[in-house]
Amino acid sequence: MKHQISIIIPILNEADNIYHLLNHLLGNSSKENVLEIIIVDGGSTDGSQNIVSKFNNIALLHSKKGRAKQMNLGAKKAKGSILYFLHADSIPPKNFDKHIIEQVKKNNDAGCFIMKFNSKHWWLKLAGQLTRLPFRFCRGGDQSLFITKLLFNSIGGYDENFKIYEDNDLIGKLYARKQFVVIQKWLTTSPRCYSTNGIWRLQFHYWTIHLKKWFGASPEKLNQYYLKYVSVKK
Numbered sequence: 001m002k003h004q005i006s007i008i009i010p011i012l013n014e015a016d017n018i019y020h021l022l023n024h025l026l027g028n029s030s031k032e033n034v035l036e037i038i039i040v041d042g043g044s045t046d047g048s049q050n051i052v053s054k055f056n057n058i059a060l061l062h063s064k065k066g067r068a069k070q071m072n073l074g075a076k077k078a079k080g081s082i083l084y085f086l087h088a089d090s091i092p093p094k095n096f097d098k099h100i101i102e103q104v105k106k107n108n109d110a111g112c113f114i115m116k117f118n119s120k121h122w123w124l125k126l127a128g129q130l131t132r133l134p135f136r137f138c139r140g141g142d143q144s145l146f147i148t149k150l151l152f153n154s155i156g157g158y159d160e161n162f163k164i165y166e167d168n169d170l171i172g173k174l175y176a177r178k179q180f181v182v183i184q185k186w187l188t189t190s191p192r193c194y195s196t197n198g199i200w201r202l203q204f205h206y207w208t209i210h211l212k213k214w215f216g217a218s219p220e221k222l223n224q225y226y227l228k229y230v231s232v233k234k
Contacts, residue, residue, distance in 0.1 A: 001154065003101045004035035005146070006080030009069035010051075010063075012042040014088035017190070024091055024170045033097035035080040040070040067141075068158035068166040075152055085145045085167075088117075089190035090161050092144060100146045109151045110174045111181035112143040112194050119191040125200055133211055134182055136175045137210075141167030142189045151179065161219040164226045165209065196231050 005163060007025060011018060018039070025037060037055055037058045041049055042065040052060050061077060067180045075083050086092065091101070101109055116128035130138050145167065155173050158166045194202050209222055216227045217225075 001162045002098040003033075003082055004080045005033055005082045005097055005100060006035055006074075006078035006149075007037045007052055007086060008040065008071055008074035009016070009038070009086050009088055010040045010042065010077060011044060011048055011088050012065060013044045013046040013048060014045040015044070015048045015051055017088045018048055021086075021091065022055055022090055026055075028092075028094045029097040030066070032100055036078070038074045040074045040080060041234045042066065042070050046153065049074070063210070066160065066163055068160045071166075072157045077148070077155060078149065079116055081149055083147050083149055085141075085147075087189070089168045090142055090144055091188045093185040093187060094183070099185055103146075103150060103183060104182055108151055108179075108181040110144050110145070110179050111146040111183060112139065113183045113185050115140075115143040115187045117191045117194075118188055119194070121191070121194075121199060122176050123203070124191055124194065125196060132182070132184065136172065139168070139175075139180075142187075144187055145171070147174070151231075154210065159187050163223040164221065165213060165219070168210075168213070171174070177197050193230070202230065 010020070022037065025034070038061060039052045039058060040061045042063055049060060052058060059077070061071045061073055071085055082100060084100060084176060096113070114131045117124040131143060142144070155170065159169050162169055171180065172173050212222060213227065
């Protein structure tokens with residue numbers, strides 16, 4: 001079976017990042033491996049859609065706001081046998097497509113890359129090093145996620161009840177199936193949310209959200225907490 005990747009990128013007001021990311025993806029992968037790039041816009045008002053439209057052969061879909069909804073729509077339209085979900089401010093390593101396909105050929109049907117922040121702060125550098133470890137608590141959506149379309153559909157995709165934590169919820173289901181591998185190649189992501197909220201303040205709220213989920217908080221409760229305490233780019 002020939003494996004090909006559909007890259008799915010949910011965006012909302014990502015004019016500052018999407019041009020650079022698309023150029024990187026096109027310049028650091030093979031057309032033979034990457035069947036398509038699908039941008040799923042949740043209602044951008046900053047010109048993101050116009051930037052995407054300047055690229056040939058990149059699909060632009062329109063969705064209701066919400067990463068889970070956006071990524072599920074992208075997956076539904078995807079034609080590749082492998083889905084690769086990527087945040088707009090995360091830059092995967094060179095030849096990321098080859099690394100992903102190599103793992104799928106080894107029957108590793110889902111996984112991510114190790115991740116480092118584009119920051120010199122010691123805590124964020126340490127947080128990046130922790131992503132080398134195989135444990136579930138070291139995972140997050142910023143590391144990106146590859147998963148075969150067959151496995152994605154069998155799990156039921158992203159739970160659209162989650163407006164945050166949708167990545168962690170899906171990753172948890174994959175770990176429960178013992179179907180997750182961490183590729184030891186560096187993806188680089190932006191520390192923008194830490195810059196906006198303050199490193200220690202944001203880290204405290206992230207830990208609190210994880211604990212709330214651990215003790216059974218509903219998706220609605222997690223979202224309410226996030227909206228109350230975490231400032232996000234509009």
